[in-house]
Amino acid sequence: xxxxxxxxxxxxxxxxxxxxxxxxxxxxxxxxxxxxxxxxxxxxxxxxxxxxxxxxxxxxxxxxxxxxxxxxxxxxxxxxxxxxxxxxxxxxxxxxxxxxxxxxxxxxxxxxxxxxxxxxxxxxxxxxxxxxxxxxxxxxxxxxxxxxxxxxxxxxxxxxxxxxxxxxxxxxxxxxxxxxxxxxxxxxxxxxxxxxxxxxxxxxxxxxxxxxxxxxxxxxx
Amino acid sequence: xxxxxxxxxxxxxxxxxxxxxxxxxxxxxxxxxxxxxxxxxxxxxxxxxxxxxxxxxxxxxxxxxxxxxxxxxxxxxxxxxxxxxxxxxxxxxxxxxxxxxxxxxxxxxxxxxxxxxxxxxxxxxxxxxxxxxxxxxxxxxxxxxxxxxxxxxxxxxxxxxxxxxxxxxxxxxxxxxxxxxxxxxxxxxxxxxxxxxxxxxx
Numbered sequence: 382x383x384x385x386x387x388x389x390x391x392x393x394x395x396x397x398x399x400x401x402x403x404x405x406x407x408x409x410x411x412x413x414x415x416x417x418x419x420x421x422x423x424x425x426x427x428x429x430x431x432x433x434x435x436x437x438x439x440x441x442x443x444x445x446x447x448x449x450x451x452x453x454x455x456x457x458x459x460x461x462x463x464x465x466x467x468x469x470x471x472x473x474x475x476x477x478x479x480x481x482x483x484x485x486x487x488x489x490x491x492x493x494x495x496x497x498x499x500x501x502x503x504x505x506x507x508x509x510x511x512x513x514x515x516x517x518x519x520x521x522x523x524x525x526x527x528x529x530x531x532x533x534x535x536x537x538x539x540x541x542x543x544x545x546x547x548x549x550x551x552x553x554x555x556x557x558x559x560x561x562x563x564x565x566x567x568x569x570x571x572x573x574x575x576x577x578x579x580x581x582x583x584x585x586x587x588x589x590x591x592x593x594x595x596x597x598x599x600x601x602x
Numbered sequence: 603x604x605x606x607x608x609x610x611x612x613x614x615x616x617x618x619x620x621x622x623x624x625x626x627x628x629x630x631x632x633x634x635x636x637x638x639x640x641x642x643x644x645x646x647x648x649x650x651x652x653x654x655x656x657x658x659x660x661x662x663x664x665x666x667x668x669x670x671x672x673x674x675x676x677x678x679x680x681x682x683x684x685x686x687x688x689x690x691x692x693x694x695x696x697x698x699x700x701x702x703x704x705x706x707x708x709x710x711x712x713x714x715x716x717x718x719x720x721x722x723x724x725x726x727x728x729x730x731x732x733x734x735x736x737x738x739x740x741x742x743x744x745x746x747x748x749x750x751x752x753x754x755x756x757x758x759x760x761x762x763x764x765x766x767x768x769x770x771x772x773x774x775x776x777x778x779x780x781x782x783x784x785x786x787x788x789x790x791x792x793x794x795x796x797x798x799x800x801x802x803x804x
Contacts, residue, residue, distance in 0.1 A: 387704060387707045
């Protein structure tokens, strides 16, 4: 257990220190989320309706920015070989990397989304629903992205292919994530969050195995 | 039982080309093998096969532990292997001490030792400021940290100065003397007494 935590901590440090992907993802997210209201114009009714959709799409794209390097940096410099030989299973390595990715991008994205929602005039209840949906849904983005990152490991410029593999699988997260906020705004019964939670749990539970299989395949090629 | 490595009728095919076939090698504790051969002869492939990364086209690799357990499965063998790849796995953002501490904890090995590897003055220097030779020394220090019995070294002398090369030889000698096994793919003699296995141009 402590080895797993060590790996999460090390990946977090690498993501946060210079050259890591965390700051880039956050900057991208903040830029997109603040530019859209400026581009759309001061139609508050419209902004409230599109807030969740825009913030969700921006969050997913920002997360994808750093996802392609999830295993690749360690693959290229030989660190992944050493991890594969360590007492940790590759499944545990994959889980640690996915967890570190979520902690360094998904979680901060969720937190600043609460602030950025102000630019869209999202009411408090809508902001709470947005933060809840991001909190529940972004782990699924990191997890599914992790599978894509593992599969495209040895492909040069695999980052270009990654979105095409990952986006169809992430689409439900965006649909139900922003749907949960709209349902809240419309005062409808909100089942979307439950579906999102189920989807997220499934993705997080299964992805380490799929990602480890992808890594194993690439280490043996 | 002593620690041993048995390779039987091992065949390696890469990209439809047979690199070697029917390779046999039996090593017991204390053995050192220098793996020689021209570029592309399959030295790295053999090391990756022993470590369990590559599946052999035919044949078996078996590591026998001191407890008498035979590790034939690739995933099981991986847990007995100490790896010094041709890449140094050094992170530019982390200091020398941070990297060694991390790997030490991941492998559940002993305390971080810097002195013998000439890394003591570099303990708090980030990886990005290390020279190629210094990164190699870090990789060597990490290898000893793993506490593994079977060392697989890919071009261990690359980028090292004379003192560094002597250090590699000394470290490998000490490892073999302590009952370990080491196999090194190399283009120049390591300066350690042992067998030599020539791949390619057979």
